[in-house]
Amino acid sequence: MKALTFILFLFLSCTISSQNYLGDQEDIDMILSNIKDFSISVMSSDYQSIGMAYTVDAKIFPNNMEIIQGREAIIEYWRLPEGVQTKYHKITPEEIKILDKEAYDYGYYEGTTRRSDGSESSWKGKYVIIWRKINQEWKIYLDIWNRIKD
Amino acid sequence: MKALTFILFLFLSCTISSQNYLGDQEDIDMILSNIKDFSISVMSSDYQSIGMAYTVDAKIFPNNMEIIQGREAIIEYWRLPEGVQTKYHKITPEEIKILDKEAYDYGYYEGTTRRSDGSESSWKGKYVIIWRKINQEWKIYLDIWNRIKD
Numbered sequence: 001m002k003a004l005t006f007i008l009f010l011f012l013s014c015t016i017s018s019q020n021y022l023g024d025q026e027d028i029d030m031i032l033s034n035i036k037d038f039s040i041s042v043m044s045s046d047y048q049s050i051g052m053a054y055t056v057d058a059k060i061f062p063n064n065m066e067i068i069q070g071r072e073a074i075i076e077y078w079r080l081p082e083g084v085q086t087k088y089h090k091i092t093p094e095e096i097k098i099l100d101k102e103a104y105d106y107g108y109y110e111g112t113t114r115r116s117d118g119s120e121s122s123w124k125g126k127y128v129i130i131w132r133k134i135n136q137e138w139k140i141y142l143d144i145w146n147r148i149k150d
Numbered sequence: 151m152k153a154l155t156f157i158l159f160l161f162l163s164c165t166i167s168s169q170n171y172l173g174d175q176e177d178i179d180m181i182l183s184n185i186k187d188f189s190i191s192v193m194s195s196d197y198q199s200i201g202m203a204y205t206v207d208a209k210i211f212p213n214n215m216e217i218i219q220g221r222e223a224i225i226e227y228w229r230l231p232e233g234v235q236t237k238y239h240k241i242t243p244e245e246i247k248i249l250d251k252e253a254y255d256y257g258y259y260e261g262t263t264r265r266s267d268g269s270e271s272s273w274k275g276k277y278v279i280i281w282r283k284i285n286q287e288w289k290i291y292l293d294i295w296n297r298i299k300d
Contacts (some may be wrong), residue, residue, distance in 0.1 A: 059256065061276050063213065063296040067244075067256075094217075099249040104280050106209065106217075106292055126211050128278050128294045130254050142256055144278045146213040146296045 019107075023098025030138050031096055031103060031131060039089040042078070042111070051075040054140045055132050061144035083116025091127075103131040103138070109145065124148050169257075173248025180288050181246055181253060181281060189239040192228070192261075201225040204290045205282055211294035233266030241277075253281040253288070259295065274298050 021028045034053060041049035051071045054060075060068045060077060068077050080086070093107035110124035127145035131138045171178045184203060191199035201221045204210075210218045210227060218227050230236070243257035260274035277295035281288045 061256075061278065061296060064299040066298055067276050097252070099252055102247070102249055102254070104252070104254065104292065106211075106294075126217050126294070128211065128280070128292055130278070142254065142278055144256075144276070144294050144296070146211060146294070148216055149214040 019093060020095040020097075021093075022096070023103065027098045027103065027133070027138065028096055031105060032093070034138055035091045035093060035105075039091055042086050042089040045080060045085065047075045047079055050078050052139075054143070055134060058139070058141050058143065061142075063146055081116075085114045086111055087114045087120070088112035088122075101133045102141070103133075105129045105131060108148075124150075169243060170245040170247075171243075172246065173253065177248045177253065177283070177288070178246055181255065182243070184288055185241045185243060185255075189241055192236050192239040195230060195235065197225045197229055200228050202289075204293070205284060208290055209292050211292075213296055231266075235264045236261055237264045237270070238262035238272075251283045252291070253283075255279045255281060258298075274300075 021032075038050070038053050040046075041053065051074060054071055054074055056071050057069070058071065058074060060074050062068065062077060068074055089109070089111040091107065091109045093105050095107070096103060096105045106126070106128045108124065108126050110122070112120055112122045114120045125145050125147040127143070129140055129144075130142035132141040133139075171182075188200070188203050190196075191203065201224060204221050204224050206221050207219070208221065208224060210224050212218065212227060218224055239259070239261040241257065241259045243255050245257070246253060246255045256276070256278045258274065258276050260272070262270055262272045264270045275295050275297040277293070279290055279294075280292035282291040283289075
């Protein structure tokens with residue numbers, strides 16, 4: 001009986017903590033793959049790939065700034081000063097829901113920045129993204145986030 | 151010719167600056183009405199109405215905090231200390247797009263807080279909301295925002 005309770009507990013834990021991905025599996029897989037690639041682009045300072053992750057008319061909402069519109073302006077937002085690098089970047093989506101040619105996605109992000117003097121700082125936060133399917137590719141249309149305090 | 155150019159300029163200005171509301175007009179009007187009502191609820195510290203603006207499983211994403219889930223927890227987030235009041239609150243949606251039973255909406259918010267000592271502070275920011283249509287009513291499912299610096 002104790003074993004059964006334990007198995008039930010394990011099952012419920014998994015159910016509660018599991019992510020929630022709703023919609024066509026192919027679309028979900030494309031978005032999950034894009035999310036992984038985005039972190040790789042950030043860690044390798046590949047600004048062209050970062051730009052291509054967004055629609056041409058995308059909007060990003062960085063804290064304390066106006067809404068930044070368009071791929072070129074978004075690339076300039078992401079561009080780090082010489083010698084600064086995002087050495088770690090990870091996005092953990094909690095829920096993705098495909099709504100035909102659009103999707104929403106929310107979850108957590110975390111990362112570590114290494115400055116030119118070798119010092120490092122880590123940060124984490126939460127985000128909401130609106131995706132758009134354009135020519136069979138999922139691109140970020142709206143991207144808003146803010147921090148979680150340690 | 152000059153007059154024609156001017157008229158064309160006026161027309162383009164209007165087109166460019168106009169908000170972008172896409173979808174069934176009845177749905178758009180319901181969401182616009184909810185947005186106005188939300189500000190009224192905030193200004194009158196009507197926490198039950200604020201709570202009812204959200205789905206029971208809604209998530210809000212305040213800056214520097216964890217994601218807050220569920221109507222009751224959301225009401226507690228919005229509850230102001232005794233003597234503090236939001237004397238002004240306005241939401242200006244830039245774009246609303248209905249996607250059947252869900253919708254996304256982004257735009258700007260602004261407000262003024264009056265503290266118990268009579269001092270006031272004004273603030274503004276930007277937001278993204280995911281709406282859900284439940285029993286013919288549009289409710290907020292995801293609500294994320296951050297500030298714009300003066």
